[in-house]
Amino acid sequence: MASAPDLQQAKKLLESARLAAKHAYAPYSHFPVGAAILTDKGHIYTGANVENASYGLTICAERVAVFKAISDGVQRFQAVAVWAEKTPNGSVTPCGACRQVLAEFLGSETPVFFHDQANGAIRWLTMDQLLPAAFAPDSAQGDSSPHRDNNSLPD
DSSP, X not given: OOOOOOHHHHHHHHHHHHHHHTTOBOTTTOOOEEEEEEETTSOEEEEEOBOOSSGGGOBOHHHHHHHHHHHTTOOOEEEXXXXXXXXXXXXOOOOHHXXXXXXXXXXXXOEEEEEOXXXXXXXXXXXXXXXXXXXXXXXXXXXXXSSSOOOOOOO
């Protein structure tokens, strides 16, 4: 199990995600979400969900944040935070599609921050806790990946 992440880092990321949610385009679900991802160099990329009348073309906040970073050439991340404007205390975790995208670029012990719905406490789970046995780059390529741990038994 990973050691507890830095509380100030978690607060900063959650506040960035909360502010990003204000830029969401959610005219259909009325469920604005924001995300913030911290790079290995200390930069924060944010994203907000962007809906579309053709619902399948909607993109979640977490993927927007990741794709913004990737489009700037960044592929190493330290932490992620998610905020949903209309839930108690902003509590939300990434959906399945976002978990899969995050698994592509985050290490298995990378923390994902969110708030406890009941009391607003900062909570976190590792990527492996969010998506155990993820279909990760090493699964698709048949070799180890710099982004995920490759745990296997010796022959």
